[in-house]
Amino acid sequence: MSTVRAPSDPNAAASQDAAFRTRADQVYAQLKRDVAEFSLVPGDRFTENEISERLGVSRTPVRQALFRLQQEGYVEVLFRSGWRVLPFDFDQFEQLYDLRMVLETTAVHRLCESDHRVDRSLLDSLASIWLVPAAQRSADTVQVAQWDEAFHCALVEAAGNAEMARVHRDVTDRIRIIRRLDFTKQPRIDATYDEHAKILKAIRANRGDQAAMLLRAHIETSQAEVRKITLHQVHMARHAGRTRRPGR
Structure with missing residues (x-):
């Protein structure tokens, strides 16, 4: 006998998505400040866990922020070894x-x-x-x-x-x-x-x-x-x- 699941609350899901976006924006802004203020410099390596622990957020908004920074040319993902701040172009x-x-x-x-x-x-x-x-x-x-x-x-x-x-x-x-x-x-x-x-x-x-x-x-x-x-x-x-x- 199959179980009938109650439909999830779309408002709750939307609220959760918005919260993740807000946290991702905050992480993104902080990491850009870290680069601009030389807390992170070209060649520095770090992991998503390290950023999560330092900023007190989950890995999901950290990953979203890092992908955004990757698109803008600030960082690159390293195969099985975290992330690296890119050299100056x-x-x-x-x-x-x-x-x-x-x-x-x-x-x-x-x-x-x-x-x-x-x-x-x-x-x-x-x-x-x-x-x-x-x-x-x-x-x-x-x-x-x-x-x-x-x-x-x-x-x-x-x-x-x-x-x-x-x-x-x-x-x-x-x-x-x-x-x-x-x-x-x-x-x-x-x-x-x-x-x-x-x-x-x-x-x-x-x-x-x-x-x-x-x-x-x-x-x-x-x-x-x-x-x-x-x-x-x-x-x-x-x-x-x-x-x-x-x-x-």
């Missing part, structure tokens, strides 16, 4: 920097056009960070790196093209770890303050060609620094990060 970084250059120089030209409506309050908020006396500049490398990202994203968003801003955010996300390495050096932080200030002043004066020229030089300098990055620098950055966060 410097050819891809070069291409992403080229795309960033096109997006940002186009944006600043639009910001300087007389018939283009610009959110002046946005420019004022950027000025409050970058147009300050040297004595008021931040020495916090993590904070300055975050402000740098926000500066460039704000310029593109202010241009008013939502699709351009979306693509630029994606590029920003993919080059974040390289930019963080660039900000481990104090001279680069000082230069960023100086260069951002000049770019902002040119935009506020509606000098589009000058703003684009300054921005291009600024990005090219950062791109040149990327070419000098070595695995030794990555491991030094991890050591510095652990020193800054002793409780981690």
